Amino acid sequence: MRYSYFPGCSMESTAKSYRLATEYVMGRIGVELVEIEDWNCCGATSAHTLSAAMGLALPARPLAMAELREPGLDIVTGCASCYARLRLSMHKARSDKAAKYLIENVIAMPYEAKREVYSFLDVLSGEEAAAAIKAKVTRRLTGLKAACYYGCLNVRPAEVTGAPDRENPMAMDRIVGLTGAEAVDWAFKTECCGAAHQNDAASVSRPLVWRILKNAQANGAEAVVTACPMCSLNLEMRQGGYRKHTGLPSMPVFSVLELLAVAMGASARQIALEAHHVPAAKALAAALRRSGGGVAI
Amino acid sequence: MSDRQEKMRQSAEKLLRDGEVGYVIGWGATRFCDRTTPVFIDSPEGAASLVWNEHAVNSLAKYLLDDKYPDKKIGLFARGCESRAVNRMIKDNQVKRESLYLIGVPCDGKSSDRCRLCRERNPLVYDVLLWEPEANAAPADRFERVRGVEAMSPDERYRYWGGVYDRCIRCYACRNACPVCSCRECYVDMGRTGFQGKQHSRSDNQIFGVTRAFHVGDRCIECGECERACPMGLPIMGQTQKMLKEINELSGEYECGLDADSDSFLGRFDLDDKDEFM
Amino acid sequence: MSRIGVFVCHCGTNIASVVDPDRLTPAAREMPGVVYAADYRYMCSEPGQQMIKDSISEHGIDRIVIASCSPRMHETTFRKMLKGTSINPYMLEIANIREQCSWVHADKGRATEKAIGLVRMAVSKVSKNEPLYAQSIPITKRALVIGGGIAGIQAALDIADAGHEVVLLEREPSIGGKMAMLDKTFPTLDCSACISTPKMVDVGAHPNIRLMTYCEVESVSGYIGSFEVAIRQKARYVNHDICTGCGLCETKCPVKVDSEFNLGLSKRPAIYKLFPQAVPSKPVIDSESCRMLKDGKCGICAKLCPLGCIDYKDEARTVTESFGAIIMATGYQLVDWAAMYGEYGGGRYRDIISGLQFERTVNAAGPTEGHILRPSDGREPETVVIVKCVGSRDPKKGKSYCSRACCMYAAKHAHQILEKLPGSRVFIFYIDVRTPGKGYEEFYDQTRMDGAVYVRGRISKIYEEDGGLVCQGEDSLLGSQVRVRADMVILETAMEPSQGIEGLTSMLGAARDANNWIQEAHPKLRPVETQVGGVFLAGTCQGPKDIPDTVSQASAAAAKVIGLLNKSEMETSPMISAVERDKCSGCGACVGICPYKAITLQEIDDRLGAKRIKREVASVNSGLCQGCGACTAACRTGALDLLGFRNGQILEEVDALCL
């Protein structure tokens, strides 16, 4: 399993634990990520609101680079925003001759969109990867009730993502299940978290985060699991005021790769669990204890 | 080359010896080293006269229409062009698949101008394939010639086609060679229907030209036999290709004879067809 | 050489004031083949017609041209006139020199010139006319009604009352359809069963109606007046000839599966009647769930039955019956909302039900005996949200059309909840409220007075939280987001054509519209006919409608059928397509073009030199062909031609104009 890899900007900054967990897990299950040479920002979420051409061309450039250097490899990214932008450029280059022409003129190189763009969820839910995960899980997170939050951009728009179910996707739930944790059935898997407007319209956007957390808790979840550094950041950093408004305790937020890493034996330090805003290690430690492993995290 | 020729001879011989087919249609030598002729082999011994070289130009499929109700299967050497013709004939209910034995012979390119538009060298339908499929060569620009005529002014176009049809001798070789011309009696041969006159004039020749395009244009497999057969060397595919080009533009990628099921353009409709007659 | 007579009509001054008969008539006389030409004040009048008839015999005329008003006006008149003469009624052409000449042109000289041209066209065409003979087809005096809902029931009763035999076919074990499932009907709130079950009983008892339940149409051939329909009687495993419908067998059946009639809100045994008032009131065994039929172990019902009706070896049978006319009354089904609306939970929440499930819930004969209880825990809901247009008026996710009945039954549901559950609250989310019907707007007003809260906007998401359903949407009048916590949600879902409509319509050759409803022959003027002669439409198979409209259409379709069956034979137009077999190569280009499936390829014996061969040629069914001529334009060789509008005739017209 080899992929051209588009890390995205968050991986380099706020998502340290996500990055470490990704490296840990992919290494263990034998997925080789070939980082795209000289990749650039995909432009999310500002570029396409300012210039349609820029919105298409920015993500297309790393894709074109990837196809040039590694023509046999599909592309994978771990961020939902990046995924949505990359996929849109791929989709447009395939379906709209004018858009392809525009893209190629701006990036000054050919882009044939021959390879697919995948998310980590696509990669990890494949049969081969799932088998590898099963083989590598050494300790189980028994009884950890997690709400899988996919975010809107992993599934929408359907004609771009090709997601079979926009309301109740199950790929992450199945991956979480492999760690021994329990994915709860809840209603806000793909609801907007208001990420783009958390800075400029906080009074409107904060409640969007809160209602997601609230529904997760109402359905018995003790943690939220995401597949995107931006989703993670947003759900985790915007919990100030949540307790006051809802009377509910704050919620730890993990990336699905962190859960996998811990289940495969990674220590808290190895994946920098201490970098979380909402204390995260405790819930995992409790789950490990329940499984009888008793291994300190 | 001779290896392939040998395979063809062996295959025909066996089919005839086993009584699988009544006869085999293939190519045979002529007095001229750069010509072959279609041959009809009806004995195992005759198979030795089959040839396969770059001069095996004629499309053999048309001969099937001369024997639509055979007692035994007919063996036919089929390249891409023959197979597309057969598909079309099956769709047009002219021949039955079960009365044919198609000996697939991937084409290695022939020395004929008719092959310039070839997009499919390998048979699309066959009972046996004598050798490995060939890679398809990049065909010439499919509608290049049509675009050339389109670029002219209306009067220039009229002069162009007028000039073409002034030279037409109305021999109907184009029709006789065309694998999708399958009427029992062609309208131009009828006295009574009177769709058009038989006289040899520019007007009647032109009308024959446009009518021919209309009759075969949405089923044309682009084999180029009509132009090859034309003794006056007239560029008459310019008419059928125009039909195909317009159909392509109206309804998306359109090629005929790729299978034996697809309806032709004028035989069906789409509620969402373009409408310019409002 | 033909002997043509030309008769120029003045139409009072309508023609003669612009077109000069004194120029036209002599000009006509000079045209090739014309042996006589005359003009007269009113050709269509009694003396005018007499003059034509006299001239025909006097001058040995064998075909005529009448230059007069539009053929759409008097072609039939003059054809009738010719019936009393020596010449065939189709040896006639009309030159339209009134509507298309004297009335639209002012310049007398030029109008007269044009009239001469029009007459010349008609003269040329008529020279190629040939005698045509109308065929008459016998009418089988029996009707088939497909579908035993209220539309089929009404149509069958009307036809039977008029004295004709009817077969009423239903694929379920009982007639009754959707109306039998409803509780009350808007706007009068009379009990649905009370008005529909007596009709069901009438059907069962009517001497002219033969009920064929648990049956499906297997194939249809033939045409108006004589359809041959193969009907498949599914295996019932119960001998209905001796069964009295006592119901003993149902009591001890160990199998329990979801009840179709109660839409999964209750269970039924494997041997069952669809519902207590079923007609026929006799059970069938559902072979898919019966233990005896599946595993060969059980047989309890057979032991219980005092008359020995149970027959596990029963098999499906196919019978072929003849009919003169067919009524389609196949009705509708509700869309599968769970597959379309993931945002409403995609079927995961038990307390979101469809309007029809609510009908069963509120129905005294339903699973809760009429108590409004929510399915999850059997509690009475305090707050109910009703969502309208679920799947309707939603081109992106559902259907683009309006389902027509939902506005009214949504109001009815609100009314029933508020009446049965005092203190409850009902919110209705709507796009528009449409109440075009007698007493409908008043009913809607009353519902609002009762306390139903109408909120204009769609629901964007429903989710479960803290034991309730949160309905999130927009109040587009206030321009704000709203969220309502409900105990139960009712989705008023779109109607769509019944499953299986595609197969049935293609057997009949009837067209469907873009939404798969059966296409009527003309949206205004022939709303209960299909374009296939002898096939009529009743009820929602043609498009969404409520009960009053359904019943009206059923009676209208019945009237059409009665009119047809009252005749013993019917004349067909002889102006239809004809095949010249010698020319036909059997390419089949015409077959797919015919909208009536009138052309088939037929094998004929022929000779090829000394050899006898069988070959296929096109064959036109004169009962089905309507004479449009589309096939002739597709026929390259001209083997197909349209009688009355032959290629040769039209070419003559063209040539004549260009002279």
Add this chain to the structure above:
Amino acid sequence: MSLTEGFEPKIIAFCCNWCTYTGADLAGLNRMKYPENVHVARVPCSGRVNPQFILRAFQKGCDGVMVCGCHPGDCHYSTGNYFTRRRFMLMKRMLEYNGIDPGRFHARWISGSEAAKFRDTVAEVSERLRKLGPNTKYREALREGADAGKGGAGI
């Protein structure tokens, strides 16, 4: 110039019996006025019109040809005009490709109620043809006094 002065084009209009022919009749009932150039040939359906008829009309001396029928979806025979639409979309392009001026062939949907549309269409086509002048293309050899010998084989 001399060719078009005082020139009145000859137009044949193939009209379907159920829509356009009825619309033309309605124009008469309403006493609408339009040029005398157009002669209607009645056909049951626009789908009945064989492309051969159009070629023949040009050959025999019509200056313009119209094919008119019901609007798509309204065909009396339900689907006839969908085939008309395809057939004549191609025909129009083939004629133009062969050098016939686009103004000489027109296909139009005119319903039974669109008397005004019939009038306007006829007026428009007739005006356009008046400007174009007589059609010489596809004409068969004119009998006497024509410019015989100018073209190739028998004009």
